[in-house]
Amino acid sequence: MAYKLYYLDLRARGEPVRWLLKVLVQAYTEERISVFTQWPQRKKDFEFEVTPVLEVEGQQLHQTTVICRYLGQRHDLTSHDLWTRTRQEEVMEALHDVSNIVSTAFIARVRGDDAMAKGDAEKVKVKLAVVIRNIETRITEQGWILAAEMTWVDVCVAAYLDIYEEILGQDLLTGHPRTAALLKNVRSLPQISAWISERPGWTKFEDPEGLF
The missing domain is CATH 1.20.1050.10 (Glutathione S-transferase Yfyf (Class Pi); Chain A, domain 2)
Structure with missing residues (x-):
């Protein structure tokens, strides 16, 4: 199965989903939505008008913890207690x-x-x-x-x-x-090390320079 991830062009709450998909070695594509220029028009595309959203067999799954719990349980990377x-x-x-x-x-x-x-x-x-x-x-x-x-x-x-x-x-x-x-x-x-070396840098919105 190939998943599709929708998230803003940020790390934030999308990054845990990305890391988990890579650790699980699951094929996925991602649509990165510009927080400044695209999000106001795109939010209506999602049931709860929030991201991240993981598309699973044509259906939308919302919220970072929910998505990650699902992936962990589906691909047996979870505690059984x-x-x-x-x-x-x-x-x-x-x-x-x-x-x-x-x-x-x-x-x-x-x-x-x-x-x-x-x-x-x-x-x-x-x-x-x-x-x-x-x-x-x-x-x-x-x-x-x-x-x-x-x-x-x-x-x-x-x-x-x-x-x-x-x-x-x-x-x-x-x-x-x-x-x-x-x-x-x-x-x-290896999957995470490779991702860290290739992922996009901070966008203007979440660049911490001068704030933290």
Whole structure:
């Protein structure tokens, strides 16, 4: 099966889906929609008027966690214990709380509200520190979040951490060795290493320069 991913021309919430599709070695195409010039006209094409959207056998699947959970379960990269799966997904939702603040910072900058943009950027640092502290406590001796083997959650969490490390700097995970090792291990997977070397750079909207 070939999937089709629809997302804005950003990393953000689309990047975990991309990483997971690549780790699963699933063929897919992607339509990148310009956040500035195309999105206002294209949003009506999607049932909930949001992206990312994964097209599966002609049907739309919305929301990052839902998409990634589906892919992980369909392609057997998931924990088979309900409680473990649920606790793993807590981490994903906590990272989405952070991404919401990041988005408001970028939107404020576009609107020229520098004070709000800077204020939200500081909130990101505070919130993310709490999330990373909790991720660290959930990583097992085997190196994965609440599991002995890698699951889809590890891949998606690493994709987010990759973004935030680029935004906030290489010392983001200082003092959190297990989290740093998880990110390193996922980045070193051949499919991810290749993607990192070839993916598009930051677009104007999400370029962190001068904000974080």
